[in-house]
Amino acid sequence: MKAFVIAEAAEAQKDLCAGARTLADEVVLVSIGDAPQTGVADKAYHIALPEGELYENATDTVIALFDEVAPEIVLVETTPRLKIVGGRLAAHADTSVINDVAAFDGDAAESLYFGGLATMKRRPAGSVRIYSTNGSMFSEAEASGTDAVEEREFVPASNPLKLRGKREVVQEGADIGRAPIVVGAGRGFAKEEDLDLARSLAAAVRGEIACSRPIAENEKWLPKSLYIGVSGRVISPKVYFAVGISGQMQHMVGVTGADTIIAINKDANAPVFKQADYGLVADLQEVLPVLTEKLA
Numbered sequence: 001m002k003a004f005v006i007a008e009a010a011e012a013q014k015d016l017c018a019g020a021r022t023l024a025d026e027v028v029l030v031s032i033g034d035a036p037q038t039g040v041a042d043k044a045y046h047i048a049l050p051e052g053e054l055y056e057n058a059t060d061t062v063i064a065l066f067d068e069v070a071p072e073i074v075l076v077e078t079t080p081r082l083k084i085v086g087g088r089l090a091a092h093a094d095t096s097v098i099n100d101v102a103a104f105d106g107d108a109a110e111s112l113y114f115g116g117l118a119t120m121k122r123r124p125a126g127s128v129r130i131y132s133t134n135g136s137m138f139s140e141a142e143a144s145g146t147d148a149v150e151e152r153e154f155v156p157a158s159n160p161l162k163l164r165g166k167r168e169v170v171q172e173g174a175d176i177g178r179a180p181i182v183v184g185a186g187r188g189f190a191k192e193e194d195l196d197l198a199r200s201l202a203a204a205v206r207g208e209i210a211c212s213r214p215i216a217e218n219e220k221w222l223p224k225s226l227y228i229g230v231s232g233r234v235i236s237p238k239v240y241f242a243v244g245i246s247g248q249m250q251h252m253v254g255v256t257g258a259d260t261i262i263a264i265n266k267d268a269n270a271p272v273f274k275q276a277d278y279g280l281v282a283d284l285q286e287v288l289p290v291l292t293e294k295l296a
């Protein structure tokens with residue numbers, strides 16, 4: 001069986017190729033724009049974009065490669081641009097994409113539903129299985145492969161997207177999606193300056209600070225790119241500290257992929273403790289300085 005992997009970020013190329021290796025005998029990686037990762041697939045194709053060309057307009061080139069390779073499985077990184085490429089590829093292959101896959105159960109792909117309150121299982125509509133995923137479900141898998149990279153000439157799109165305008169998006173804060181340790185701050189932090197306690201803990205454990213939605217959306221103490229949950233970021237760190245966070249489902253679905261959850265909350269009945277591996281019933285003002293000192 002052959003698997004086709006289309007991913008943007010270098011880490012995602014590695015993770016998705018590692019996952020594809022668990023699903024297929026042959027793994028073929030496609031990278032649009034940037035050069036592909038080597039050593040993670042049996043073969044990698046690089047589609048260089050002509051100056052000023054939109055990423056999404058490489059779809060026809062991807063489709064030509066797809067027809068040539070004839071894979072049974074396609075894994076697409078969950079990014080806005082690749083969701084467009086994946087959707088168009090699925091239309092070409094007379095199937096549909098199953099988006100945001102978080103796990104497999106036999107031939108059913110699982111993803112979150114109703115804002116994370118339920119899990120939905122879906123099976124592919126056509127003979128080719130196309131899934132979009134952030135790759136976190138493959139964290140145990142190992143990537144392997146050759147350094148073979150073949151250049152593919154960009155084929156102009158028959159039905160191209162047209163750029164109507166550009167607006168700069170300022171990236172604030174760290175990329176919490178890739179951080180191994182994340183300290184999440186919630187409404188238990190009474191004042192903005194108290195967030196320094198969370199920042200100090202994050203620095204001590206070489207992690208990154210993140211937050212619940214109210215801290216970013218209501219208080220605006222941290223950028224929106226740092227809030228976790230169903231309408232924020234979904235992350236899979238090795239360790240997640242939930243500090244002063246009650247543990248509402250809308251927040252916790254964003255950390256179901258964390259290996260270990262450590263909750264600190266002064267309310268012993270806070271729902272976060274039901275999902276935490278370790279819990280500390282304590283006032284964050286008292287416990288964070290001590291924890292930071294011990295872990296530094």
Ligand SMILES: Cc1cc2nc3c(=O)[nH]c(=O)nc-3n(C[C@H](O)[C@H](O)[C@H](O)COP(=O)(O)OP(=O)(O)OC[C@H]3O[C@@H](n4cnc5c(N)ncnc54)[C@H](O)[C@@H]3O)c2cc1C
Nearest residue numbers: 186187188212213229230231232244245246251266267284
């Ligand atoms: C459609 C929808 C989408 C949503 N999406 C998201 C989302 O993506 N992400 C998200 O985070 N939320 C989301 N929410 C909001 C979510 O439902 C919760 O309201 C939110 O997560 C609560 O944030 P919190 O835990 O920081 O605050 P709270 O629920 O107010 O909890 C604060 C906690 O801090 C504890 N605390 C207080 N003082 C201290 C102290 N000194 N020391 C220790 N603990 C203390 C309290 O006991 C309490 O448990 C969404 C809601 C809706 C309706």
